[in-house]
Amino acid sequence: MTQTLEQQPSGLYLQNSNQQIAFPLKHTEVKAKIAGNISRVEVTQSFENPFTTSLEAVYIFPLPDEAAVDDMLIRIGDRTIQGSIKKRQEAVAIYEQARKQGHTAGLLEQERDNIFTQSLANIKPGEQIDVIIRYSDSLKFEGGNYEFVFPMVVGPRYIPGITIAEDAVGGGSAIAPMTLNQDTDLVSDASRLNAPILPSGMRSSHDINVTIEINAGVEIQDINSPSHQIQIIREEQLVNVKLGGGDTIPNKDLILRYQVSNNKIQTTTLTQADERGGHFALYLIPALEYRPEEIVAKDMVFLIDSSGSQSGEPLMQCQELMRRFINGLNPDDTFNIIDFSDTTQQLSPVPLSNTSQNRSLAINYINRLNAGGGTEMLGGIRTVLNLKTTNPGRLRNIVLLTDGYIGNENQILAEVKQRLQPGTRLHSFGAGSSVNRFLLNRIAELGRGIARIIRHDEPVDEVVEKFFRQINNPVLANIQLQWEGDGESPIMYPSTPPDLFAEQPLVLFGRKSDAHSGKLHISGIAAGGRRYQYSFHLNFPQTGNPAIAQLWGRSRIKDLMNQMVSGDTKGGVEAVTDTALAYQLLSQYTAFVAVSDEIRVNPNQDFISVQVPVEIPEAISHEGIFGNAVAAAPSGAMVNQPMVRRSREAKKQSAPPPMSAPAPAKPMPRFEEMESLAMEHDIPASEPEIGFADVDEFSNLERFSLFSEQLMPQLEEMNLDDQLEDLKALQREESSIPHLQIVSFTGLDQQMIYLLTQYLQAIQLPRGFGGDLVFEFQVNQGRVKQLMLDDEASSLKEQTVIELIRRSLLAWLPSQTFTSTVLLTLRIQA
Structure with a gap:
């Protein structure tokens, strides 16, 4: 003991x-x-x-x-x-x-x-x-x-x-x-x-x-x-x-x-070569100017976190940032404010013009914010991404202010990746002593915006002024990369270079497997529509900083993980794992x-x-x-x-007996409604028997169909018009509900498949989608772990359905004594 x-x-x-x-x-x-x-x-x-x-x-x-x-x-x-x-x-x-x-x-x-x-x-x-x-x-x-x-x-x-x-x-x-x-x-x-x-x-x-x-x-x-x-x-x-x-x-x-005294350090190329090929890190700040008079009118939407973790100095810092933002808008800009905690609120249903009266309204709204409740960020993100654009001529900029203290980062990133409109920029501001930099940095990357993290006690004037100076006009957009030289082109990350803002560097990590030298041409569209181009000569000597290879491997892993924010896929997990093992990461x-x-x-x-x-x-x-x-x-x-x-x-030794997860709430099965109807009118009917061997081929819909075939003729003979019409209506409704079926599996015995089938039958699937989903996962100590979707073998691509089934599988609680690697194919029939 x-x-x-x-x-x-x-x-x-x-x-x-x-x-x-x-x-x-x-x-x-x-x-x-x-x-x-x-x-x-x-x-x-x-x-x-x-x-x-x-x-x-x-x-x-x-x-x-x-x-x-x-x-x-x-x-x-x-x-x-x-x-x-x-x-x-x-x-x-x-x-x-x-x-x-x-x-x-x-x-x-x-x-x-x-x-x-x-x-x-x-x-x-x-x-x-x-x-x-x-x-x-x-x-x-x-x-x-x-x-x-x-x-x-x-x-x-x-x-x-x-x-x-x-x-x-x-x-x-x-x-x-x-x-x-x-x-x-x-x-x-x-x-x-x-x-x-x-x-x-x-x-x-x-x-x-x-x-x-x-x-x-x-x-x-x-x-x-x-x-x-x-x-x-x-x-x-x-x-x-x-x-x-x-x-x-x-x-x-x-x-x-x-700071460093030599501003040439702003453009740097670092290289390294080993048996895995030639690697390089590239840092470029384009020497470009932009004219303030070229500023485009903006629609600014501020999304502020008012949850409990923001209580005290973090919220006060965010409020001060917001006041500076509102007072720093250009005359032709419009704006709105949304705040979220357990619920989501907003200043106005439509963008407000930048008048003194509207600014006063906004400042009063900001001053009344109080911190409390949970950080239900998804509600705030969905609200701001679903806001309608009232003036297509304005460039919409969303500014998120938060400490990022959430555990469902990927759910937020997936929402941004799927719903952010092409012409919208999403920027992130973190205020605090130890904010979630991972979330704030990735949101800005996916949002093609700027990430700023300041302490709760830093002055905000210069930060806000610089932010507006940068977003008023990106200095380099539509960046293209072209390789000139022998051998294959290098693999570079980020795979899609972002737009650059004033004083912001372009940072690239690349790998050329054959380590042949060449030129990398970088081009883009500068402010005013002018074309910009810069070229780097890259050689890969055997000497160099070994960290360059590691940073390329890390950049590749980050790019692959960004592609899996909606959930792990078999191909993505294998690619990350192979890269991590090759680069010892x-x-x-x-x-x-x-x-x-x-x-x-x-x-x-x-x-x-x-x-x-x-x-x-x-x-x-x-x-x-x-x-x-x-x-x-x-x-x-x-x-x-x-x-x-x-x-x-x-x-x-002291753990309670294993229990399966409670099924999600659902309406009373239609079979039970028919059974009640049969008992009410003393009509003999029984549920079809199902054995373990064919449970994966049976569903609530099929049970309903067999039972209704048995019950319908007897109701017609009794001329029970109301009940007959009700049953026909139920039959039509049930026939339109998607049918979820286990069509193949490995790694589970018949009893586990029976329990899993019963569990999955409770999922209320949206109508209109059909196809196969192939999952691979581990069952260990009563939990489903390492769940991966085999996206190549799966024919159904609707993310809403995939996410619903993924969450249900992760919530399933099999026996704590059962350990296995499971391959499961599910079929959804519309």
Whole structure:
């Protein structure tokens, strides 16, 4: 039996009233080296076991959303164990087996582009183990300013949808800090996104130190950080930056900005070659001017997040941004305001002209906004994307203001990708200390707009002025890329270059498999209709920065993932996995695992599993996130989560019997209506018998047809006109309802197929669609996981139907003892 915390000696855990919170993560050390546009970062996480039994520590943490994570190792004393990249399912199996056998093991997984999970098993009592993670990243560069960002904490994500399972990490002897951790049909991995958050006023023992070495090759100027106190040490053209001694709490993004004295650095080409081919990174800022008098009238729509996580300083910053936006509009512009939390509201049903009276109306609307409720962003996004255009001559610009604290990012991105009109631009503004940069950056990319992230305490005047200066007229549009030279053309990302705004660079990553040199011609249409062209000479010497290849691989993975925002496809998952393995990169389908050679703890003894608690991001309100009532929260609200868990074996022994998922609500089956009619008039009739062998060929519609054939003649003989007409009407209605049928399967036995068939029959499908859908997924520990659509083998392409069935399959709860890889073909007959 696992020991309780009361039996442990003093150490890195805290007794707080009735709460006991363990702190196995002692320290994080970050060392970054910046050369030109590229950073190479090493993150060392030091874990220590304060208990008298072995420990498993699980830590949810952020990294930059475009970081190419290509190395992980664990250090035990003077020994180093190198991690290896595997397919994620394989890596998890290796880790679990090593943990059960008593080996010390580390597992690094990616949940989102900017959320990662580090698991470290079998830490001996009193022992310290370091986990070292390395990644490469491309610095943001705009208007002569470089920006280096290191995120330190994952903000609490709001989880929409219907809960589909009990807490996947429940049980244990300690009360957790507050978090939301229940999986839903919209966010099936919600339990892996939110770390336990410390109660208000409580500090963990975890601290962080960051050292940044900058070698730009030229003089570096105006080094500053809006987020942290920093120390600057100069050695000729080399600059070292460290955190100030009093700013080591990991509760906000580190932002470091600086300028370089040589503006030629704005156009840069970096190359690298190896056995995989020649790789290049290209940074170009066109030297183009535009005339303010060429400004086109705009229709500005502001979409502001007023949910609970925005409470306090974040909402006040967004309100100040909005006031500046309204007062910065051009005379011929029109505007509207939409705000969302649990519900969506708007200032006006139609765009308002830019008059003093309308501006006053808008400012009053902005000033009355209050933060509260959940972040139901989808409602706001759908509302703003469905707004009708009243004047086609105006360029519509949508500006989203949010912290991005949601778990259903892909659902939002899919909506933008499917519904954004070609002439509309969608921009994103994040205000806060640790916003969801992944969501904000991807929304702007798909929206062909600009992403801006500022802290809650930064001045907004310059930011708003620069934003309007940029969007008033894109300086380069319709960008085309053409290769001149021997061999095949390079594969470049982004595959469709975006329009460029003033002072914004074009950043491309390319790979030429034969590594032959050549020229890359970049052309586009500049302001006023003028044609612009620039050419790069590319050579691929064997020397070069190896990070360039990794960044190309990361860019390819991002492009492939953008194509799967509506859901995983078999071809897309395979392409991401192959790229990640070829370039040794972490992804959502690969993971790093490291295992000690020797058995280090007794595998037959109990162990304690601890999920590392984290600080709430700076300036985020506990009350805004959790409200006053934390326990017994409804679906989609924050709930308590046990932070110290029993061993997994103990959990399994005490788990309740497996149950299948409750079927979605539906009207009373028509069969039951007919059965009631037969009983009312004493007409003998019975439901056709169905066996397991043919259950996949039977449906509610067929049951209705057989029963109605049996009942109809007897009703006609009795001349029950009203009932007869009702039955005929029901028959016509039922015949138009789509019929969902399992036509083939592997990996499920007859009983599981029977249960799945009954479950799927409850789905209310929209009319007018038919075809086959082929899914592949894993069944493990009572859940459907790694669900992929085989888009090539599927004939039905309607996303609404696919999403409905995908969500239903993810919500299905098979037996917890059943484990299998399943291939399932469904047929929908209109």
